Amino acid sequence: MIFSRLSPLLRIPALADLTRDTLLRMDAETAHGATIAALRMGLAPERSQPDAPELRTTICGLDLSNPVGMAAGFDKNAEVARPLALMGFGMVEIGTVTPRPQSGNPKPRLFRIPEAGGVINRMGFNNEGHDAAFARLKDQRVPAALGVNIGANKDSEDFVADYVLGVQRFADLADYLTVNVSSPNTPGLRNLQADEALRRLLGEVLAARAKARTHVPVFLKIAPDLDEASLDAIATVVLATDLDGLIVSNTTVTRDAVAGLENATETGGLSGKPLFTLATERLAQMRQRVGALPLIGVGGIHSPQTALAKIEAGANAIQLYSALVFGGLDMLDRLKQGLVTAIRAQGKRNLSDLVGTKTADWAAGRGEI
Template sequence: MILSAFSPLLKLPALAGLTRDTLLRMDPETAHGATISALKLGLAPQQGQPDGAELRTSLCGLDLANPVGMAAGFDKNAEVAAPLARMGFGMVEIGTVTPRPQAGNPKPRLFRIGPAQGVVNRMGFNNEGHEAAFARLKETRIPAALGVNIGANKDSADFVADYFLGVERFAELADYLTVNISSPNTPGLRNLQADEALKRLLGEVLSARAKARMRVPVFLKIAPDLDEAALDAIAETILATDLDGLIVSNTTISRDMVVGLENAGETGGLSGRPLFALSTRKLAQMRQRLPALPIIGVGGIHSAQSALAKIEAGANAIQLYSALVFGGLDLLDVIKRGLVAAVRAEGKTNIAQLVGRKTADWAEGRIGG
């Protein structure tokens, strides 16, 4: 995927002409690489005014200037966390990173569904591995919370052991860690969401944190394709641990929302606007099961209204990515301004006062259907 609003800032000859329309005409992965290059060269907008008090958010003991984060998947190798933070994100999540470098799945593996503002990817955790990301992050300080999304190598003999290594490696650098077991692009990975496998996984991950002697918050990222029985089982398992939070959700394997559109039949996970209703309903259903657990809502946010809806469904904070492909970086400011306006319109003083006020409506399908 690709950010697409750098055209006023791309002054170097090699990057000239990278308007949003030009980027959208490129192969998606090529365009993504060009955008990463622009960010590394410092060619990115920076936030002007500080965020207002209405947006200040506490999440697992982390003080965020605002509750809007960059989701994992954009900065896979921890190359541009600082530029992203300076744009005004309240948190930046890098990765997914695996213990060993891996090339990911064969290309092409990234596809836009333009009319629906959706994206299908089957990247396959392509990344340079723990050591490359660690070396970069060791030298990085950012004005936002730093999340590290950890995964398992495709050819690993023991996926759980890979997550243990991820916690060990990044506990000292990350403000929070995300255990990503919900990508559909690593065969067998989503099986870790089930019963005994999840119990073992969380046991090992939290053991690794204890061994590291770092009380870094740990989040679990789940799929939107789980039925209510699976949600019950996950909630029960979480309640038996001291897991810090949940991220709902990853991409979906469903194509019901984009039937008949170009690229809709490509294998992989669907993200972007078509995912919004499904992921938000699952978020609300998990909020009902876990009333006190911090939850980050991600999936299909594309406007200030959809960001607010995710919060009202039960999210303490939110993340976006795919919408920036089509809406550009201005969307970040649009969302933050919209959230401030919503807080004021309700006569409240902080966005936290709007969290979960429509959970039941979303969970039971009275809205978002």
């Protein structure tokens, strides 16, 4: 992620020139590390005024000042949840965290596709593990909905058991949990989206949630690379449980939208602008299948118009990350202002009045921005 502007409190020479363009000249993972370091030191701009009342959103009992969240993948180790919230995100999702620390895949493993506004990653759930994330979060006061995205260690003998451990560890600390079974960078992980495997996973995860002191909402994050039969199967399983919602979607392994461009042949998941249409169509198709079940739309948001399109396709709230690499952190303010403008222009009182108004178009491949 990249700063397009930094706090005027910048005093450290090494960070004084940490602009968006400077970071784009760095290796992608180095730039990401520099941004995390800057946030940890309090060098990010903070929200200057309250969010407009039209943006107030309730999802799964969580009251959000606005529906725009930081997606998982940015703050893998729960280092900067509070600074992100202070910048104005309505929710902040850390992780993915696994029970044991793991180094992830060999570097380089993060690649930009500048011409398309895309990013490919094959990070491989690199993180410091449950204990490190828990230790940081228990001491942070995060003025936004705090999500913890839980995953499984690559060498685990039982992926489902790892997710249960994640629920047990974070259920009483997080405002919501996300079960991430859709990363393409852990071999075999996406198989948990299949019918019987998903039944077992959700059964054990929700049983563990039931034993927690608080009833924390649980979301399932799914891949965009699913055919309609797979969407049907997931919807059938999910609606037979008390799962709270879905996050649609993770990165894609397809490359049609970036064919022939720099880094397009790198292995991993593609995110950013090239993912927008695919992820939004899957979002709308799941909305048609799950009725009023809460949905968080993520994948390819890069402008106020695309943020609005996610809502109209069926999202109750949205998340972004990759587009900030190219658009800068002021994109957050631009998105929120754009949503307010759209609400007022259509004579609505709240963003919720726009949810799903164009689901049919997006589900049929006729969506426009």
